[in-house]
Amino acid sequence: xxxxxxxxxxxxxxxxxxxxxxxxxxxxxxxxxxxxxxxxxxxxxxxxxxxxxxxxxxxxxxxxxxxxxxxxxxxxxxxxxxxxxxxxxxxxxxxxxxxxxxxxxxxxxxxxxxxxxxxxxxxxxxxxxxxxxxxxxxxxxxxxxxxxxxxxxxxxxxxxxxxxxxxxxxxxxxxxxxxxxxxxxxxxxxxxxxxxxxxxxxxxxxxxxxxxxxxxxxxxxxxxxxxxxxxxxxxxxxxxxxxxxxxxxx
Numbered sequence: 001x002x003x004x005x006x007x008x009x010x011x012x013x014x015x016x017x018x019x020x021x022x023x024x025x026x027x028x029x030x031x032x033x034x035x036x037x038x039x040x041x042x043x044x045x046x047x048x049x050x051x052x053x054x055x056x057x058x059x060x061x062x063x064x065x066x067x068x069x070x071x072x073x074x075x076x077x078x079x080x081x082x083x084x085x086x087x088x089x090x091x092x093x094x095x096x097x098x099x100x101x102x103x104x105x106x107x108x109x110x111x112x113x114x115x116x117x118x119x120x121x122x123x124x125x126x127x128x129x130x131x132x133x134x135x136x137x138x139x140x141x142x143x144x145x146x147x148x149x150x151x152x153x154x155x156x157x158x159x160x161x162x163x164x165x166x167x168x169x170x171x172x173x174x175x176x177x178x179x180x181x182x183x184x185x186x187x188x189x190x191x192x193x194x195x196x197x198x199x200x201x202x203x204x205x206x207x208x209x210x211x212x213x214x215x216x217x218x219x220x221x222x223x224x225x226x227x228x229x230x231x232x233x234x235x236x237x238x239x240x241x242x243x244x245x246x247x248x249x250x
Contacts, residue, residue, distance in 0.1 A: 001013070001014045001015075001040050001043060001044075001112065001175075002014075002112070002113040002124060003039075003043055003095065003106070003110055003111065003112060003113070004110070004111060004113055005093055005109060005110055010023065010024055010091065010093065011023070011024055011025075011113075011124075012039075012086075012091065012095060013124050013128075014036050014039060014040050015036070015128070015168065015171045015172065015175075017033065017037075017167055017171055018033065018036065018167060018168055018171055019031070019032070019033050019035075019036060020128075020168065021036060021089075022124065022127075022128070023086075023089055023090060023091050025124075025127060026089075026090075027131055028085075028088075028089035029085075030081075030082065030085045031081060031085055032078075032081060033063075034059065034063060034065070034078050034081070034082075035078060035081050035082035035085050036082075037058075037059065037062075037063075038055065038059075038075075038078050038079065038082050038096075039082055039095060039096060041055060041058050042055070042096050042104050042105060042106060043106055043110075043112055044112075045105075046105065046106045046110075046111070046112055047105070047106075048105070049099045049102045049103045049104065049105040050103045050104050050105065051102060051103040052071055052072055052075050052103050052104075053071070054103070055075050055103065055104070056068065056071040056074065056075060059078075075104075079096065079098075079104065082095075082096070083095075083096075093107070094107045095107055095110060121236055121237075121239060121240040122176055122179070122236050125172050125175060125176050126229070126232070126233050126236065128168075128172050129169075129172060129199070129229050129232060130229055132165065132168055132169060132172070132203060133202075133203075133225050133226065133228075133229055135165075136165065136202065136203050136205075136225060137221070137222050137225065139157075139161060140155055140205070140218055140221050140222075141218060143155055143156055143157060143158075144156045145214040145217050145218070151210060151211050152208045152209070152210055153208065153209040153210070153212055153214070153217050154205070154206075154207070154208045154209075155205040155207070155221075157204075157205040162204045162205060165203040165204060166200070166203065166204055168203075169196070169199065169200055169203050173193075173196045173200075176192060176196075176236075177189055177192065177193060177196075180192075180239065185239060188235055188238060188239050191235050192232060192235045192236070195228065195231045195232045195235060196232060198228055198231075199225070199228040199229070199232065202221070202224065202225040202228060203225075207220075207221055207224070
């Protein structure tokens with residue numbers, strides 16, 4: 001989800017189910033996924049106000065957030081935490097505001113950016129994919145390469161890192177595929193889905209090598225994951241060119 005402030009000077013990019021967020025393209029992290037989910041849920045109801053009851057029900061369906069008897073205190077605590085995270089990341093503007101006696105809504109002037117921009121299609125998502133790939137490369141460089149009895153080499157990856165990468169790519173991919181819900185784009189959507197599936201095998205470190213040195217394995221990984229990102233971007237740029245050329249003049 002992408003939010004922009006009144007004059008467009010700052011943009012806030014959030015990912016469902018993830019603590020990662022971007023302010024004007026710079027990556028940051030919430031201390032809790034609840035902080036991200038809170039803002040996204042409130043923004044999803046814009047311009048309506050999200051009641052405390054609705055926010056609590058949304059959280060309780062997925063996360064252990066306590067008893068309904070303490071819902072007001074719980075939500076205000078999450079709101080405070082989200083604001084502190086944004087402030088530490090350099091976003092001084094208030095993103096959500098309290099509507100006394102009713103709940104919370106986006107602060108005045110903020111809006112969701114939902115329209116498909118034919119000139120900058122999924123630029124934020126592509127940057128997220130590049131950032132994820134760079135984190136994967138750095139992680140590969142920090143972990144041992146293991147050889148099994150079949151002389152296959154693979155990365156000794158930690159389960160929590162694999163799960164985090166899977167969740168992150170799933171969120172980015174879902175935004176891209178669902179954002180192209182146009183009949184004319186079906187062949188391209190299927191191509192992008194295939195490219196993202198290949199990329200998924202790299203971000204969860206399923207790559208194997210046979211009778212290869214560790215240095216060569218890491219080098220091939222860098223080259224191949226970069227090629228995955230290039231392939232996804234190529235498909236997106238094809239759609240971008242179509243949208244730009246088909247736009248009415250003026």
